[in-house]
Amino acid sequence: MNAIYKQNLMAAALLCALAFATTIARAADALPSWNDTASKKSIVAFVEKVTKEGSPDFVPPAERVATFDNDGTLWAEQPMYFQLAFALDRVKALAPQHPEWKEKEPFASLLKGDLKGALAGGEPAIFQIVMATHAGMTTDEFEKNVRDWIATAKHPKTKRPYTEMVYQPMLDLLTYLRANGFKTFIVSGGGVDFMRVFSEKVYGIPPEQVVGSSGKLKFELRDGKPVLVKLPEIDFIDDKEGKPVAINKFIGRRPILAFGNSDGDLQMLQWTAAGSGARYMGVVHHTDAEREWAYDRKSSIGRLDKALDEAQAKGWIVVDMKKDWKRVFAFENK
């Protein structure tokens, strides 16, 4: 072993020791935005038992897969799904290129500022709005649209960028899980191309760990340069029964921990629960009308009804935002 090699080794050892010290420090105040209630304790107890070598509940790192819904679980979803807000803003931006929209629903109402009228057409209307704003362009062009929008758009209530409307306790949880060897995934009904633009920066979740709904794509050579064109056709809806299907298709491994907040997450939670060994199923319950919103069984957005019953019947963890979270958003003065 020569001298330079030895020096490198010592330097590396020092760096590693520092990294190790940081991990220790982080573990000491894991989940700082959570109150010290049963929900937090259940998370810590679960993580400690599955990571303890020799424990009957030990899970090797490669199998520590954790999946999270996005809308209403990692970030807010009121007064409307943020991706719909993006689509509405894009309709306005694109209107000059589409004079025919002045006479055509749902665009006509939308451009007059009558959102209710525009959405009166139900799912077909929403489908038209989504396709007009999410298809007919390349994946690169779409990514740029989302990037530009997310950098400037503000939430109507808080006037904050949408990327600040993320739940700090859930960011704590993602960080804590990763520090304990978990691989964290998003499994959301939201558009995969939409979420990937900000998932790495906002959640620390890289694009290849984001699973979502998608439209069909077409590979084309344009002047010899390959592009992927977004077609106005649905490829896959990653919601309800679609979530376990997508987990199998994209991840190929059953999660040992899953978090959702609505009936759209029920099957993902059932699928997670049905594996062998230790499991953690969590439901974020929106109970805080003051700091966030309070809604569940009767909400058209993020309805939590069947999944709440099943969570209670099966002893899954129901996180009470009001009681369990010290703060909801990072921008709160707490």
Add this chain to the structure above:
Amino acid sequence: MNAIYKQNLMAAALLCALAFATTIARAADALPSWNDTASKKSIVAFVEKVTKEGSPDFVPPAERVATFDNDGTLWAEQPMYFQLAFALDRVKALAPQHPEWKEKEPFASLLKGDLKGALAGGEPAIFQIVMATHAGMTTDEFEKNVRDWIATAKHPKTKRPYTEMVYQPMLDLLTYLRANGFKTFIVSGGGVDFMRVFSEKVYGIPPEQVVGSSGKLKFELRDGKPVLVKLPEIDFIDDKEGKPVAINKFIGRRPILAFGNSDGDLQMLQWTAAGSGARYMGVVHHTDAEREWAYDRKSSIGRLDKALDEAQAKGWIVVDMKKDWKRVFAFENK
């Protein structure tokens, strides 16, 4: 800092130092199964420039995505795709439960040992064989079938398990890339459920980094227990134009290095080449009739024709198995 904490820190530092020493040792003889020809040099030169901080070609670790075709690129594909061999063996195993197959093509010919007759029906015949053996069961049941088969089946020529029919130089390459912060993915026309059974053990590639063709799935509750049933319908064919589509869908990031061996990989190579910054496009050319097989432009399996022309025209690396590889398989006496 208390004493136990200090001790832990020292132990961690020592472990890290050992890990670091191992990495150094590995780098010293990177790609040991490659001859010291231009192909090996091009790989090392590429990896060194994209990993060198401050270099104009530097690529951050998160963006070091490398994609590999499987059949003919990571393992052999002669005298037939190994997954087809699996399907044929499964037909024989399932025959007692299907007395009607005795009268029904392509099964009747197959069960008489007349493979050529069975495959005379072309793609529809193959489709029937694949669906009879890959659908109508749960994902768990299918996984068990593959696991059992791969543990016992032998390659007709070498009499070795199929999992030993992997190219040692490509295993070297996967290891070398990962040691340099790359994330390695399979992007193959093969069935994703099939490959995931052995990809982690054989290639060190976890299921969530395997992209492939798939059938449709249905989520069902059976006696309250959720299962995913494999339906006899194609969901996605991950070949040709499908490869860039799948890369976008599953990975969401453009590879900076891609390896294939046939025309089915051309679009993946084009897509990789079209990104900005340093790129590496590699084609495995089957030139070694003695140690493996020699085939290219006229082969029905793994045809390499258009992609060979384009590789030559564009200066992509064409790996000559005979000249560039010190050995092909680990079991060779070399």
